Amino acid sequence: MNVVAAWRNRARALRGEFGQCQACRRYASVRRTRCARCGHTMTESKTVPLPQRMRAAGYSHRHTVVEVMDQSAAEAPFMLADGGDGQLFAFPLCESDARSGPLLVGEELELVLRRSEGELSPTEAIAYRRKLAATQSTRAKLKSQTKAEGRKP
Numbered sequence: 001m002n003v004v005a006a007w008r009n010r011a012r013a014l015r016g017e018f019g020q021c022q023a024c025r026r027y028a029s030v031r032r033t034r035c036a037r038c039g040h041t042m043t044e045s046k047t048v049p050l051p052q053r054m055r056a057a058g059y060s061h062r063h064t065v066v067e068v069m070d071q072s073a074a075e076a077p078f079m080l081a082d083g084g085d086g087q088l089f090a091f092p093l094c095e096s097d098a099r100s101g102p103l104l105v106g107e108e109l110e111l112v113l114r115r116s117e118g119e120l121s122p123t124e125a126i127a128y129r130r131k132l133a134a135t136q137s138t139r140a141k142l143k144s145q146t147k148a149e150g151r152k153p
Helices: 003-015 095-104 136-149
Strands: 017-020 048-051 053-063 078-080 089-094 108-115 128-134
Touching: 003 017, 017 053, 017 128, 053 095, 078 095, 089 095, 095 128, 108 136, 128 136
Parallel strands: none
Antiparallel strands: 017 048, 053 078, 053 108, 078 089, 108 128
16 A cells, blocks of 8 residues: 555545546546546546535435445445536535435535544544535525424424
């Protein structure tokens, strides 16, 4: 394992940056020699930040992450979001919005940096990761809808 590359990739993930094809603008979460959509060479592609706001396309209340090598991670709520041009991204949903997950489908969400779950010892560093959270306007909309229906938010 290349420690320097792992550290750089971690920093890139925390900043929410992905490689982007210069021809079709498709994002790539891993380094590629060719674009998965159009086949254009990606040797000179630049890393760009993901869109800060995305429209939620789907919700999973018990998503198991299979894209990473850590298969011991607990199941958690995830949102499938449209990053533009129909490209979908799966991100964990913030704990504060987990109860509203199904209601968030079709709503605008923002990509935020939040603390990872888990118990820490006093000597461990706090881990962070990118998650999706409801925007202020989406929360206000959901709150007014639940009030009108007489349910608890």
